[in-house]
Amino acid sequence: MFSRYAFIYALISLMFILICGILSFWYFEGMNPFDALWLTIITITTVGYGDKVAQSIGGRIMTIILIAGGIGLFAYVFNELITATVEYNLPSAWRRKKMMRGINNLNEHMIVCGAGRVGQEVSIQLKHEGVPFVVIEKNLALIEKLQEKEVLHLIGDATIDQTLIKAGIHRAKTVIITLPDDTSNLFITITCKDLNPQVRVIARATYPESISRLKRCGANHVIMPAAIAGNRMALTALKPASVAFVQNLTEITTVNLELEELPIYDTSPLAYRELRNSRLREDFNTQLLAIIRNKKTIVNPQPAEKILPGDLLIVFGSKDKLNELEKYIISPK
Secondary structure (H helix, E strand, O other): OOOHHHHHHHHHHHHHHHHHHHHHHHHHOOOOHHHHHHHHHHHHOOOOOOOOOOOOHHHHHHHHHHHHHHHHHHHHHHHHHHHHHHHHOHHHHHHHHHHHHHHHOOOOOEEEEOOOHHHHHHHHHHHHHOOOEEEEEOOHHHHHHHHHOOOOEEEOOOOOHHHHHHOOOOOOOEEEEOOOOHHHHHHHHHHHHHHOOOOEEEEEOOOOHHHHHHHHOOOOEEEOHHHHHHHHHHHHHHOHHHHHHHHHHHHOOOOOEEEEEEEOOOOOOOOOEEHHHOOHHHHHOOEEEEEEEOOEEEEOOOOOOEEOOOOEEEEEEEHHHHHHHHHHHHOOO
């Protein structure tokens, strides 16, 4: 079995013998540094081409020392290196270390718990949007898929505190829990809120009775994929054109139209301005669909409606224009 400390000591000893051999051949034989290194290496590895041999007594004594001690050390170091490669899969270890550096650099990111069917769809959308995120998964088969897609991930159980801490729960903005087991999702929700009370939790529910339980435990939003799928299928049958239009917006990446949520601050140029004077359509070619104010939604607001600080605007338009609008909104008056 590979022993890290024994390997380090043996490697240091081997390097010491190499240095002693080089210095001895340089001093006793008058060799240049490269020839001294060459003779030391071929002696330790027992290659012994015979093109260079020690002539002096001091050189021959050093050769005996190299043969007696160096060969064994070299064999041991080489064997331990092979053992470490087989046992620990060094390329994988280096890849995990690089992965952890990337995770440690995340801030205000999202944590996705689970890389199953729902988790994979979440990851695809987050990657498309360019949002920083990390996925926690313990199934090695699913881990391989994450590696192929070059997604930041942690191998571990999301129900364990230490795993969430490694994923940066204290720095995270949102946790998305996608496991098919409601009990696990409930436990993760409690743990996330305990470790970071400010984090936003979006949890998956399989059964309707789990929705209220997850919300009581701190989940900000609870999604039932089965209910959404059933509703979507019914709407597709009743209103196929409308559903196809929404699907184009949310699923087809080549369509340059998006929905965006834009908060209004007191310093925003749009604060206290009537909608008819906002010039959202004229300057940014965007459509205001709704205003969320104090947990109430104002759908299709009238031109005389005032935009107030604390409002959340739901706007629709091209991605580049929405980016321009976002920069305009957050700029001071």
